[in-house]
Amino acid sequence: MASKRSTADGDSAVTTDTPMGPTGRPYHGFATPSKLDGHGPARIISLCNQKGGVGKTTTTINLAAALASYGRRVLAVDFDPQGALSAGLGVQTHESATIYDLLLDPKRDPNEVIVSTSVDGLDILPANIDLSAAEVHLVNEVARETILARVLRKVAGDYDVILIDCQPSLGLLTVNALTASHGVLIPLECEFFALRGVALLIETIDKVRDRLNPAITLDGVLATMYDPRTLHSREVLERVVDAFGDDVLETVIGRTVKFPDASVAGVPITKFAPEHSAAQAYLRLARELVSRGAVA
Ligand SMILES: Nc1ncnc2c1ncn2[C@@H]1O[C@H](COP(=O)(O)OP(=O)(O)OP(=O)(O)O)[C@@H](O)[C@H]1O
Numbered sequence: 001m002a003s004k005r006s007t008a009d010g011d012s013a014v015t016t017d018t019p020m021g022p023t024g025r026p027y028h029g030f031a032t033p034s035k036l037d038g039h040g041p042a043r044i045i046s047l048c049n050q051k052g053g054v055g056k057t058t059t060t061i062n063l064a065a066a067l068a069s070y071g072r073r074v075l076a077v078d079f080d081p082q083g084a085l086s087a088g089l090g091v092q093t094h095e096s097a098t099i100y101d102l103l104l105d106p107k108r109d110p111n112e113v114i115v116s117t118s119v120d121g122l123d124i125l126p127a128n129i130d131l132s133a134a135e136v137h138l139v140n141e142v143a144r145e146t147i148l149a150r151v152l153r154k155v156a157g158d159y160d161v162i163l164i165d166c167q168p169s170l171g172l173l174t175v176n177a178l179t180a181s182h183g184v185l186i187p188l189e190c191e192f193f194a195l196r197g198v199a200l201l202i203e204t205i206d207k208v209r210d211r212l213n214p215a216i217t218l219d220g221v222l223a224t225m226y227d228p229r230t231l232h233s234r235e236v237l238e239r240v241v242d243a244f245g246d247d248v249l250e251t252v253i254g255r256t257v258k259f260p261d262a263s264v265a266g267v268p269i270t271k272f273a274p275e276h277s278a279a280q281a282y283l284r285l286a287r288e289l290v291s292r293g294a295v296a
């Protein structure tokens with residue numbers, strides 16, 4: 001999209017093209033992040049939305065890979081018993097230890113559970129269906145909301161960023177993720193009911209800030225599955241911008257079948273189809289988050 005602007009002398013015949021992004025702001029490419037001298041301590045970011053299928057896992061995988069490609073050391077935490085993040089990064093979880101074992105045994109070293117992925121600089125704390133029992137097990141624990149924070153504290157020094165892929169619920173696991181985090185990223189699908197339930201999510205973040213984690217910030221709202229050809233998608237994005245203003249990230253993720261295809265292959269899109277616009281979008285998201293200071 002380009003807007004035609006008259007020049008200062010009012011000569012409307014002479015126009016300059018200002019490329020506009022889909023969120024109605026001028027398009028920024030964002031500079032390539034500079035190299036880091038050393039690593040850590042990590043900034044921890046939860047990808048959170050209790051609505052299912054909005055792109056939390058897809059964003060965790062591809063943002064993690066994009067940040068790793070810029071030389072950041074990244075740990076992706078699968079915090080959903082469905083284990084989609086682990087599968088999407090090609091990690092088998094039936095027999096190995098998982099995040100669940102770390103939650104249950106605070107003395108256990110997370111390094112025994114962390115596995116590296118096929119992406120340089122990207123490690124994962126995997127999960128499987130065992131994690132579905134965690135809420136029941138943890139409910140009677142002392143300081144049950146801070147268990148994940150205590151696990152991640154042990155490894156935060158080794159990474160520049162830790163991304164937590166939350167399950168679609170606002171239960172105890174998600175509260176643990178928010179309590180462990182410096183920031184939250186909310187993916188919103190550009191669909192009719194996108195904003196439904198977001199008030200409750202914001203309320204949950206506010207409660208966590210009041211009671212458990214005063215420093216937590218909203219790092220951004222990410223519009224996903226955007227289809228510029230449909231009026232519907234454009235209208236939803238407009239409403240999201242009306243509701244969240246500058247908290248809406250300028251980077252918007254388009255809808256494409258490349259994402260399900262990459263998940264089946266068990267690799268990030270930046271590896272599966274590096275030239276595809278969807279891979280470029282996640283690289284731009286990584287640059288935008290660095291430029292906003294959400295990531296080192
Ligand atoms: N931009 C996109 N375009 C097309 N399909 C996408 C896009 N992003 C994600 N998908 C697909 O949509 C489905 C849901 O995405 P994803 O698993 O990332 O959502 P989620 O929020 O993690 O879901 P859940 O709440 O179940 O954990 C997946 O099949 C994924 O491949």
Ligand SMILES: [Mg+2]
Pocket residue numbers: 056057058080084165166167
């Ligand atoms: Mg998911």
